[in-house]
Structure formats: structure tokens, C-alpha cells
Amino acid sequence: METVKSLNKWANAHTSYPLDVLRIIVGVFLFWKGVSFMTNTEYYNQLVEPIKDLGGGMLIVHYVMAAHMVGGVMIVFGLLTRWSIMAQLPILLGAFLVNFIGEMHVGNLILSFLLLCVCVFFLFFGSGKHSADYYFKMES
Structure with missing residues (x-):
């Protein structure tokens, strides 16, 4: 806890x-990607093709969309930014690694x-001074 306070x-x-x-x-960008995955499911299915045989494939699909959309909004406002980013990290790490499992897309x-x-x-770093986290911390 002391480390988080010193970082803040x-x-x-x-x-x-x-x-x-x-x-x-x-x-x-994360919110837009979540909406993009939701509206363009064919593209999303093509992206997760290399890992679709793993257990919980449908859970992964719904987690990615929800985490991107909700987490993106929270990051924009700076509300629970670190928690939102922690929810994004497994997705982003998977997005990075899936290029090595399946077909390589250099842009992705x-x-x-x-x-x-x-x-x-x-x-x-956290959300910074101009965020909902900072505002709520100063209110108490």
C-alpha cells in the first residue's frame, strides 16, 4: 500500500x-476496439482463430469486449485506472502473443x-491529477 501511495x-x-x-x-481507443469487436464479429473470430480450441473460448470473447468497453470508459475518466489497466493487460498480452501463434500481422x-x-x-503512473480518482481522493 505504501508503494501505491508513493507512486501517486x-x-x-x-x-x-x-x-x-x-x-x-x-x-x-480501447472502447472503440470493444465496439469494433462487438459489431464486426467475423473479424474478431478471425483474430481468435489460433486460440479458439482452448477451453472457455466464448468466455474469452465476452471478456475482451466487456473489458475493453467498460475499461476504456473508466480509463477516459481516470476512474479506478490501475484496476482497469490490470483487466486490460491479459488481453493486450494475448493480442501481442497471438501474432506468434497464428499468422503474423505486423500492424497488429x-x-x-x-x-x-x-x-x-x-x-x-496512475491516472494523474486531472482524473476522477484524484477528484474523489481530494473530496474525502
């Missing part, structure tokens, strides 16, 4: 608008790697 203090002292804009862009590989790196950064 450091993040709040070093926060800036470009980092908040980056957090919002990541959240909007680069995009998933960059998004994974940004999410790991925000996992440690």
Missing part, C-alpha cells in the same frame, strides 16, 4: 496535460506492443 505522490507532482490526453486516447503486433507498453506505464 510522484505522479501527482509530475502530471501534465499531455499525459492526461494520452490516457484519454488510450481509453477511447506493433499496435498491441505499443498499447501494452503505454498501459504498463499507466499501471505504475
